[in-house]
Amino acid sequence: MAPRHLMSPLDFSVDELEALMDVAADIEKNPEKYAHVCDGKKLATLFYEPSTRTRLSFEAAMLNLGGKVLGFSSADSSSAAKGESVADTIRVISCYADIAAMRHPKEGAPLVASLHSRIPVINAGDGGHQHPTQTLTDLLTIRSLKGHFDGLKIGLCGDLKFGRTVHSLMNALSRYPGISFTLISPEELRIPSYVRDAMKALGIPMREDVRLDESTMKDLDILYMTRVQRERFFNEEDYIRMKDFYILDSEKMRLAPKDMYILHPLPRVNEISVDVDNDPRAKYFAQAQYGVYIRMALIMNLLGLAPEA
Amino acid sequence: MNKQGNSDDNVLSIGALREGFVLDHIRAGKAMRIYRDLKLDKLDCTVAIIKNASSHLMGRKDIIKVACPIDYLDLDVLGFIDHNITVNVIQEGRIIEKRSLHLPARIVNVIACKNPRCITSIEQGLDQVFLLTDEATETYRCRYCETKYSGKKNK
Numbered sequence: 001m002a003p004r005h006l007m008s009p010l011d012f013s014v015d016e017l018e019a020l021m022d023v024a025a026d027i028e029k030n031p032e033k034y035a036h037v038c039d040g041k042k043l044a045t046l047f048y049e050p051s052t053r054t055r056l057s058f059e060a061a062m063l064n065l066g067g068k069v070l071g072f073s074s075a076d077s078s079s080a081a082k083g084e085s086v087a088d089t090i091r092v093i094s095c096y097a098d099i100a101a102m103r104h105p106k107e108g109a110p111l112v113a114s115l116h117s118r119i120p121v122i123n124a125g126d127g128g129h130q131h132p133t134q135t136l137t138d139l140l141t142i143r144s145l146k147g148h149f150d151g152l153k154i155g156l157c158g159d160l161k162f163g164r165t166v167h168s169l170m171n172a173l174s175r176y177p178g179i180s181f182t183l184i185s186p187e188e189l190r191i192p193s194y195v196r197d198a199m200k201a202l203g204i205p206m207r208e209d210v211r212l213d214e215s216t217m218k219d220l221d222i223l224y225m226t227r228v229q230r231e232r233f234f235n236e237e238d239y240i241r242m243k244d245f246y247i248l249d250s251e252k253m254r255l256a257p258k259d260m261y262i263l264h265p266l267p268r269v270n271e272i273s274v275d276v277d278n279d280p281r282a283k284y285f286a287q288a289q290y291g292v293y294i295r296m297a298l299i300m301n302l303l304g305l306a307p308e309a
Numbered sequence: 310m311n312k313q314g315n316s317d318d319n320v321l322s323i324g325a326l327r328e329g330f331v332l333d334h335i336r337a338g339k340a341m342r343i344y345r346d347l348k349l350d351k352l353d354c355t356v357a358i359i360k361n362a363s364s365h366l367m368g369r370k371d372i373i374k375v376a377c378p379i380d381y382l383d384l385d386v387l388g389f390i391d392h393n394i395t396v397n398v399i400q401e402g403r404i405i406e407k408r409s410l411h412l413p414a415r416i417v418n419v420i421a422c423k424n425p426r427c428i429t430s431i432e433q434g435l436d437q438v439f440l441l442t443d444e445a446t447e448t449y450r451c452r453y454c455e456t457k458y459s460g461k462k463n464k
Contacts, residue, residue, distance in 0.1 A: 085433050106428040108453025112435060127426045129454055 004302055005114040005121045009135035009172045017172075021140050023297040024290070028144075031064065033307045037300055038067030044097035045071030046089070046113075047124070048080055048104040053266065054124050054133070057288070058101045061295035070097060075105075087116040094118040099303055102126075120302035128164050134265055135168040136298065137291035142222055144290060145261050145283060151178035153219050155260075157212055157246055158226035158271055160185040165265045166226060167195050174198075180205040182220060184212050186245050188238070189228070212246050214255040223248075223256070225264045225271050225284075249273035253281065263287050329354075329376040331397040331404075332387070337361055339391070340371035346390055346419065352377055385413035389449075414441050416449070420458055427454040 006012075012020065027034050043062040045055050050073060059069045072078040079089055086104070090113040093100055101122040102110045107129035114121040125131040139149075146152060154173060156166050160183055170191075173179045181199070183191055183206060190208065199206055209216045217223060225248060233239040248262065253276055264272060264284040276282050300306060335343060340358045343349075349356050354377040364370040375382070379398050387394060388410040398406040421437045422429045429435055429451070438452035449458040 085435075086428065087432065087435075104428070105426070106431060107424065107426050107456075108428040108451070109432075111453050112428050112432055126428075127454070 003117065003120040005110075005117070005123075006132050006298065006302065007111050007114060007121075007123045008130050009132040009139075009168050010175075011132070014175050017136070017139065020136070020294070020297050020301055021143055023300065024140050024293040025144065027293045027296050028290075034065055034296060034300075036066040037305050037307050038062060038065035038303065041065075041067040041099070041303060041305075042097040043067055043069045043071075043299065044093045044100040045069060045073070045124075046078070046093065046100055046102040046104075047071065047073045048075040048078065048102075048106075048109070050074055051103050051125060053288070054103060054131075055101075057133075057291045058122075058124065058295055060292050061299055064292065065296055065299060067098075067299075086112045089113070090117045090121065099299060122298065122302070128162065130168065131164055132168065133291070133295055133298065134165050135172050136294045137287060138165070138169050138224070138263060138265070139172055140294045141263060141283060141287045141290045146221055149173060149176035149179065152176075152221045153180050153182065155182040155184060155217065155220040155223040156226070157184040157223060157248075159189045159228045159232070159242075160191040160226070161189040162229060162232040163226045166191070166224070169224065170195060170199060174202050174204055181207070182216055183208045184210070184216055184246070186210060186242060189242065212248065212252065217252075217256045217260060220257060220260045223260055223262050225262060225268070227264075227267065227269055227271055244270050246271055247273055248276055250275040250279065253279050256281070326374055326376055326399050327402050328378065329374065329399050330379050330382060331399060332373040332375075333370070333395040333397060334364070334367060335371040335373065335394055336367070336391065337369040337371055340373055343371075343373060343387070343390060343394075346386060347383060349373070349375060352381060379408075384408065384410060385416060386419050388413050389416050389419060412441050412444060412447060415439070415452075420449075422451040422454060422456055423459070424451065424454050424456040427451060427456060429453055 043058065045058055047055050055073060062069050075081060086109050094117050097119060099120045101124040102113055103124040104110060104126050107127040110121055110123035110126050123130055123132055143149065160166050170181060228243045230239050247270055261281050261283045266284055266288060340360060344358060357374040359372040361369045362372055392410040392412055394410060396408040396410065397404045398408060416439050418437050420439060429437055439449040439458055440452050442448050442450045450456060
């Protein structure tokens with residue numbers, strides 16, 4: 001049977017996602033139950049560009065399941081440096097491992113791998129295109145904090161133009177009834193028109209604003225902060241002008257609703273002041289923990305494994 | 310082969326063509342591009358290109374007549390280039406069928422992705438595949454990176 005892969009967060013239906021998050025929630029409560037589900041299985045982490053956080057999250061997930069990991073963490077230390085194609089690499093890796101997670105700077109590389117693979121391939125980020133396990137992490141975090149998605153008011157703040165995590169999250173959340181978005185960004189970093197049009201076509205209420213203040217945070221259930229990424233700018237001046245446009249600090253948090261949780265895909269730079277870290281509403285480190293749980297659930301799902309009853 | 314074009318849009322002369330097809334209602338000036346994109350130069354048969362024929366519908370139009378079986382023609386490619394072209398299938402000197410074209414769901418190795426960050430820019434032997442993602446706006450996106458094709462079609 002052809003293996004199932006994960007290329008985009010929308011590859012799973014709402015029901016499938018719900019089941020996946022149920023498993024992740026159970027892992028959180030009973031981690032020992034899952035400690036040997038992947039005994040004897042191997043995860044290959046094929047990272048053609050460095051991403052310590054994502055790679056370690058995958059590796060931690062597999063180790064937590066009793067499996068083993070192998071792989072490389074940059075193109076220099078892989079056969080790509082010798083000019084090997086992605087198709088050939090995954091054909092070979094299919095002989096060594098049971099499942100693979102691939103991070104690649106070229107968009108669509110994991111899809112190419114999936115077309116030639118005998119083992120499940122997980123897209124662990126392909127350029128500015130997709131990063132589905134980040135979206136699954138965000139969804140699990142929101143569900144764990146709020147218990148549901150229906151009717152949530154989600155604020156997204158920072159770089160909404162280049163931030164693929166934001167676009168993916170909006171797409172994934174748009175499948176739930178009653179969702180609305182407050183989009184807070186500088187004029188230069190507003191969401192692309194194709195994302196706005198897609199949301200409008202679905203009839204999803206959106207409000208766009210430049211200010212991060214009491215008026216825009218009012219009523220929000222979640223505030224998702226993002227980092228302004230230096231590599232997205234052609235000139236340094238623009239980056240410097242944008243990078244500290246929003247700084248969420250404890251003073252601003254005093255104006256925010258008591259049950260408005262702060263998420264961030266990390267790493268953060270200046271956009272969330274360290275004095276917010278101890279606020280009970282700051283959930284970005286918990287989010288990293290949920291990332292391990294959802295990756296555990298995903299690995300099990302794609303391998304067709306479950307704990308013994 | 311008779312290369313005579315006909316000024317009447319409704320009565321198309323097919324001359325001495327016994328078996329083959331006629332591509333009618335090609336936008337004036339686009340016949341040569343279609344000749345290349347359909348790789349008609351690779352066919353070992355008679356091909357006639359008529360430029361700037363009069364047309365009630367279009368003012369002026371181009372026509373291509375090809376004396377080979379219709380199976381040789383990639384209708385998907387033609388549909389992508391311009392789905393308003395009329396395809397007349399000729400057998401025994403008569404039009405036996407008029408085929409309408411539609412936008413193909415998928416096109417392979419006709420256009421190339423221009424996104425420098427796309428895997429197609431480096432992977433050897435990888436087909437250039439585009440998928441029709443929005444029929445109303447005739448939007449095609451790269452199968453791999455989902456970048457919208459922004460090149461000008463035959464319009």
